[in-house]
Amino acid sequence: MINQPVYNEETDNVFYAHSTKLSDKSDWQLLKDHLVNVGELAGGFAEAFNCAEYGKVAGLLHDLGKYTVEFQQRLEGKHPRVDHATHGAKIALKKYKDGGYFVAYSIAGHHAGLANGEYRDDKKLNELKKRLEKPDLPLLKTTWQTEIEPLLPEKLPTPPLKIKNFFQVSFLSRMIFSCLVDADRLDTEKFCQIAENKPLSARGQYPSLAELKTQFDQSLNAFQQNDSDINQKRSIILSTVRHNAKTLEAGLFSLTVPTGGGKTLTSMAFALDHAETYQKRRVIYVIPFTSIIEQNADVFRKQFGESYQHAIIEHHSAFNDVDIKNPDSRTKLNMAMENWDAPIIVTTAVQFMESLFSNRPSDCRKLHRIANSVIILDEAQTLPLDLLRPCMAAIDELAKNYGCSIVLCTATQPALLEKEDGFKGGFQNVRELAKSDSKDGINPQQLYKDFQRVSVSHIGELDDAAIIQRLHTEAQILCIVNTRRQAQVLYQGIVELEGSFHLSTYMCAVHRKNVLAKIRFALKRGNPCRVISTSLIEAGVDVDFPCVMRSDAGLDSIAQAAGRCNRESKNKKEDSHVWIFTATDHKPPHELKTYASKMKEVMELAEFKDDLLGLSAIKEYFSRVYWQKEMGQNSELDKHGILKTLQDSKLQNLPFDWMAQKFKMISTTMKTVIVPYDHLAIDYIEQLENLPEWESVGKLARNLQVYTISVPQHSAGQLIKLGALKYVQAQRFGDQFLVLESDNMYEEDIGFNLKANPLLMSGEECVL
Numbered sequence: 001m002i003n004q005p006v007y008n009e010e011t012d013n014v015f016y017a018h019s020t021k022l023s024d025k026s027d028w029q030l031l032k033d034h035l036v037n038v039g040e041l042a043g044g045f046a047e048a049f050n051c052a053e054y055g056k057v058a059g060l061l062h063d064l065g066k067y068t069v070e071f072q073q074r075l076e077g078k079h080p081r082v083d084h085a086t087h088g089a090k091i092a093l094k095k096y097k098d099g100g101y102f103v104a105y106s107i108a109g110h111h112a113g114l115a116n117g118e119y120r121d122d123k124k125l126n127e128l129k130k131r132l133e134k135p136d137l138p139l140l141k142t143t144w145q146t147e148i149e150p151l152l153p154e155k156l157p158t159p160p161l162k163i164k165n166f167f168q169v170s171f172l173s174r175m176i177f178s179c180l181v182d183a184d185r186l187d188t189e190k191f192c193q194i195a196e197n198k199p200l201s202a203r204g205q206y207p208s209l210a211e212l213k214t215q216f217d218q219s220l221n222a223f224q225q226n227d228s229d230i231n232q233k234r235s236i237i238l239s240t241v242r243h244n245a246k247t248l249e250a251g252l253f254s255l256t257v258p259t260g261g262g263k264t265l266t267s268m269a270f271a272l273d274h275a276e277t278y279q280k281r282r283v284i285y286v287i288p289f290t291s292i293i294e295q296n297a298d299v300f301r302k303q304f305g306e307s308y309q310h311a312i313i314e315h316h317s318a319f320n321d322v323d324i325k326n327p328d329s330r331t332k333l334n335m336a337m338e339n340w341d342a343p344i345i346v347t348t349a350v351q352f353m354e355s356l357f358s359n360r361p362s363d364c365r366k367l368h369r370i371a372n373s374v375i376i377l378d379e380a381q382t383l384p385l386d387l388l389r390p391c392m393a394a395i396d397e398l399a400k401n402y403g404c405s406i407v408l409c410t411a412t413q414p415a416l417l418e419k420e421d422g423f424k425g426g427f428q429n430v431r432e433l434a435k436s437d438s439k440d441g442i443n444p445q446q447l448y449k450d451f452q453r454v455s456v457s458h459i460g461e462l463d464d465a466a467i468i469q470r471l472h473t474e475a476q477i478l479c480i481v482n483t484r485r486q487a488q489v490l491y492q493g494i495v496e497l498e499g500s501f502h503l504s505t506y507m508c509a510v511h512r513k514n515v516l517a518k519i520r521f522a523l524k525r526g527n528p529c530r531v532i533s534t535s536l537i538e539a540g541v542d543v544d545f546p547c548v549m550r551s552d553a554g555l556d557s558i559a560q561a562a563g564r565c566n567r568e569s570k571n572k573k574e575d576s577h578v579w580i581f582t583a584t585d586h587k588p589p590h591e592l593k594t595y596a597s598k599m600k601e602v603m604e605l606a607e608f609k610d611d612l613l614g615l616s617a618i619k620e621y622f623s624r625v626y627w628q629k630e631m632g633q634n635s636e637l638d639k640h641g642i643l644k645t646l647q648d649s650k651l652q653n654l655p656f657d658w659m660a661q662k663f664k665m666i667s668t669t670m671k672t673v674i675v676p677y678d679h680l681a682i683d684y685i686e687q688l689e690n691l692p693e694w695e696s697v698g699k700l701a702r703n704l705q706v707y708t709i710s711v712p713q714h715s716a717g718q719l720i721k722l723g724a725l726k727y728v729q730a731q732r733f734g735d736q737f738l739v740l741e742s743d744n745m746y747e748e749d750i751g752f753n754l755k756a757n758p759l760l761m762s763g764e765e766c767v768l
Contacts, residue, residue, distance in 0.1 A: 015067050015143060018188060019075040020195045028075070032147040038062060039151070041183035046176060048281070048371040050160045055154050056102040057096070060148055062086035062110050062180055068138035069580035078108045083111060087133050087140050093132070099156040101171075101651045104128065106177035114177055114359035114656035117649075125359075125657050135248075161401040166649045170395050173654065174356075182339050185365065194272075206311050206343050209283070212304055213272040219303040230569045233450055234262035240442055241266050241433045245273035248431050250405040255433045256444040256615075258451035259411045259563020264299060264378075267409050270433060271374040271386060274405055284345045284443060285373045286352045288539055290505075290710075295513070295541065297440070305346075313342040316338040318613065338698075340366035349383065350665045355567075356394045357642075357663035361658040373405035373660050379539055380408040381556045384665050385594070385625070386639035393643060407433065411563065412556040412618050448615055453566040453573055454548075456558070456612045457656040458580045458603060468493035469492075471550070474527045479549040480561050483533055485588040486551075488750050491532045491761045495749065499528030503537055507751030508675045509706040512536075518748050519543060537564065544568050547577045552588060554595030555602060555621040587645050596626040670714035672708050673725060674739045675746055681707040685739055688728050697733070700767055702739075709752050719745075727748075 017034035020027050039059030048053030065084030073079035089108040092100035105114055109129050140199045192673050193200050257263040271283040280427040287293050297314040353364045381389045471494050481487050484504045491502040499522050501515055522529035540561035544567035564752040566576035598621055602608055608617040640662040676682045684703050719725045724742040727735055
């Protein structure tokens with residue numbers, strides 16, 4: 001039995017937010033101080049989208065339930081867990097009526113996450129309504145009425161945003177949640193560091209975007225010294241885009257540049273110029289695939305130089321704390337990427353988009369930093385078809401109400417077609433950046449003619465033996481296939497040939513980087529170079545082959561593959577072949593079937609026979625992929641009906657928990673596995689295994705990201721049982737860190753080999 005607390009008016013009239021080991025409470029944090037600090041921080045964060053009062057109220061009320069005897073006894077170790085959030089949510093609704101919902105969801109969920117407003121069968125969290133109706137909340141002491149209530153505004157103003165529907169209401173609520181979570185974590189972090197006599201975190205101590213722009217320009221000028229014909233074309237594109245960056249008002253843009261046109265550096269130049277002109281706070285570069293994020297981040301680091309490396313944060317989904325079981329021993333991933341306070345963020349579409357629909361505090365913490373940013377959405381056409389409409393709604397909302405300038409950057413526009421083009425519900429007023437109205441100016445149509453460097457043809461059905469035979473006949477060739485399994489099979493068929501290489505996401509990033517360096521060296525020297533790769537090589541990988549083979553895929557993927565052929569225009573178009581083929585020994589992944597079939601339909605049209613990669617053909621392709629599907633709210637472009645559900649919602653029943661469960665860009669469940677690829681990785685793993693309980697895992701987790709691969713969850717489960725995979729500090733981290741134990745399952749040429757039997761151990765592994 002737990003003794004019922006007895007409130008003593010003389011000794012219990014001081015309330016604390018956080019405790020230390022000192023029993024005299026001399027260095028404990030006063031509750032009023034914490035609430036005021038968080039209110040000021042959250043209000044300041046929300047000022048970025050003109051909702052400072054909402055952030056302030058959320059901060060002042062978020063821990064109101066700590067004004068209870070029960071919670072104060074918990075700080076002394078004399079009471080079990082106490083609900084300290086619900087009181088604040090109730091006060092917010094009582095005082096501010098409907099306006100209070102914007103902060104009530106945030107207050108109630110600032111630890112566990114945003115819940116649904118009302119009951120749903122598939123909930124993971126108790127709904128807000130149930131929380132508000134709890135009969136057994138501890139008695140709230142009146143001290144809050146003298147310490148906090150006078151600081152609250154009498155009324156909350158109507159949000160000064162253009163809000164017309166409940167998608168926008170939910171978006172604003174999540175943004176306020178972000179402000180609260182970040183403010184709460186920052187103030188708590190500061191208190192803990194002071195209490196433990198540790199130096200304060202150097203948060204926010206970054207160079208300005210103006211400083212970064214100066215360094216970028218210097219590096220770019222040196223890079224442009226090459227005056228080849230292809231570089232002159234790239235320079236014209238760059239100068240046109242930079243001019244538009246300073247003259248076009250903030251909003252939605254497209255950047256339609258053929259592969260090989262310098263899109264990566266041109267888009268960053270736009271972002272820096274536009275941010276300087278329109279006082280944007282940061283640049284967020286969103287990349288479609290985790291497999292290339294390190295590569296693009298490296299490109300930017302090279303441009304910004306050694307002095308500004310820390311200004312670029314790369315953030316993807318290799319590690320997160322969702323599966324750490326014990327919240328009391330949970331070690332948070334305390335990296336700079338927690339809250340995106342750096343001036344340049346390089347992240348993935350999965351991380352970016354899923355965070356915009358998430359309900360988890362760790363995911364949402366950074367969202368308020370997106371406001372008033374320049375966002376480069378690279379390869380925009382790769383957004384998943386079944387979530388396209390929710391993605392578009394989020395992009396549009398960021399531009400409309402949160403001061404963002406967003407660039408839909410692609411080599412195969414139109415991808416997210418404009419409303420004016422007949423795409424119902426499409427974007428409006430999207431300005432093309434690679435376009436000039438001057439007499440000698442450029443436009444996307446002309447650019448595609450200028451950058452025609454390859455001949456494209458479909459060579460029919462090929463089994464693995466026929467593909468291997470063709471690879472034998474070419475000294476330098478790139479073959480791109482749709483599955484990691486086929487890549488390994490084909491590689492085994494050419495492994496004995498000089499200059500044979502394999503690339504797939506079964507190789508960790510450091511491994512791929514090493515192999516790409518060897519490939520580039522072989523190509524530069526004119527040595528034999530035969531590469532079997534999955535699609536990871538298509539997006540932003542700067543290699544130049546005389547010919548390319550590509551398994552059936554969407555026309556945008558074919559265009560990307562073609563961008564690896566005759567990239568520098570060193571050969572004649574008619575001698576630079578892109579051969580498309582149908583792989584008969586391997587079925588394409590289900591999600592690729594629609595794209596591949598529409599590509600073939602376009603290829604069969606006579607008008608595109610000699611210009612399959614032209615803008616007209618690409619527009620026809622996307623019209624068949626997007627336009628011919630039902631365009632209503634329940635269409636295949638919103639598979640789960642997220643927008644329809646929100647359309648039918650009310651303030652009282654916003655479905656945050658449900659929405660987060662439904663919005664998953666990767667449907668296949670994968671497990672992140674750490675590979676002991678080199679001595680550095682082995683050292684990091686040893687540090688992780690011996691990490692003290694009090695020490696943050698953040699830096700190690702960041703270092704280990706480049707040594708990870710993704711393995712299907714069912715396969716991972718079997719390998720765990722066989723001892724081939726092992727969790728590190730499972731009691732502390734749960735199933736967060738999974739390490740490959742079997743040396744036999746990771747090979748230098750192909751990476752992770754799922755077919756290798758972990759029971760067939762080498763003599764060194766076998767202990768009798």
